[in-house]
Amino acid sequence: MSRSLENNYHPPLSNETPVFRKSVSKKGKIRKTLKPYFYLLPAILLLGIWMYKPLITTFFLAFQKWSMVPGTTPEFVGFENFIRLFNTKDFVISIENTIFYTIGLLPFSIIIPLLLAVATHDMTGKVKNVYRVLFFIPMILAPVTVSAIWRWLFHPSNGLVNIFLLETGLIDTNISFFSDPHFAKWIILLMTGWSLIGFSTIMFSAALTGINKDYYEASSLDGASKFKRFFDITLPLLSPTILFMLTMSILFSSQFTFAYIDILTAGGPFGSSTNIYYEMYKYGFYNLNAGLSSAAAMLFFFVFAIIALVLNYVSRKFAFYDN
């Protein structure tokens, strides 16, 4: 995702000053008008083929019945897929879980990182960089790597976590974290949080470095306490970053958890850890029901688009920019 949520397009500053040429042929003129499109062609073509056209196809598939078998044609069924969707038990659970993951991730993507960034802001260069480099590592690891490691750490009989909990007497019997409906989604949330927390902290740290130190000096001369300074200066000036991270966290929480769900629990046990993206995947590639999957996709495409627009509006209206 790009950092620019809003439309930052500005037309080029300078129009081309015409270069003196003896004669500009008609052919040359056409070539000149076509030039920008020529440069954009590869990107637009690929984007059209692999993003916008499939999106339109998915939109139509949402109203059709199709089992993805080559040679068969989809059959129009109206709103049947949408009706079926809401009568599917797993789908309702997946919505609840999606909300659970989205809200559950906020402490890891915003609250803890914000506090950490502020707590360590006035630290000096080299040490700070060492920390930065270290706690960024989870972010760059592949979801499969993270899943493998966590599966081993939380292994029901021989995992380090179970050994530790047993030794310290916190539990009496081993816990099968990934096949226990009470634990599965919490572990997935924890893993996702783990991989995000360092990244968020660094985003906030970077934003803090950009704050003009004069504000703090002026305010501490006024006798403002550290707390007051946090709420009066830091928070407003960080609001663009906070809103950016909020948007990202909300829109991508289901993406972030998808791979972990697929690798570790396959949505189970009893659908207790699934989310909507995982359901779409299941409908499509396990049940071979392209229509149902597309209906869910369309529904949530619009839900997320509305959320994005609202957040975009909020950040434009309320984010405080220090110019």
Added chain:
Amino acid sequence: MRRKVRLINVIQHLLLIIMCIIAIFPIYWMIISSFKNESEIFTASFIPLKPTIENYVYAFSEMPIVRMMFNSFIIAILMTALQLITSLLAGYALVRWKFKGSFFIYTLLSLSWLIPFQAIMIPNYVLINQMGLNEQLLGVVLPFAVSTFAILSRYQSFKAFPVALIEAARLDGESDFGILLHVILPNIKSTVASLGILLFINGWNEYLWPMLITKQMENAPIQIGLKSFVNSDVNMWGSLMAATTVSCLPILIIYLVLQRQVVDSFVRFGIK
């Protein structure tokens, strides 16, 4: 006052050290587990007392790891190269010229991050099958040949490029493509490089799409092979950790060498 300041410092460091341990420990555990022998793997010892490479030998004999790593490299490098080329060209066009539809195109680009891959995977899967590209690296790469995120980041960096330099080169008779190649690129090398690193990491870690396209181990990138190893019910945790270590080695090496650029590129560009 002095003491209070020092106490705060201690707390700060403590906080950060705890964070670091939380971040690093799973990776540490992965690496040491991969060197533990059969009798030690199920204990909680924090260093392997009798380190062994047996786990690696087993992992390499069980899975075509070399082949899958090679696939991953090809996929990640191709994705990075194609995304860089398409984004450099597109970003250049958007900044350089005023033309009909430029605003519309920009809007299409900046809205595309709203499209989750799960919403387009079925049509894309069908198309790749029709093209006969399933089980092929090209089929994995093609839908990721363009990254709007890369285009927008190029747009931002071209935007900051001094117009005077471009004008001067143009008056010198440099062609438009020449300006991009000889004037702009050498000056923005470092941001292109850090974007490239980011795209490579993303390509290497890509999961859902390669999983749909490649079913055979020999055609799959390492992530997919590793996934089936994680899900197989063999109790070979030592070898699994060995294979996992191998799979993230390239990323960890890039990170060790270029930590600053990697962190900076994530901060600058966000994540996809």
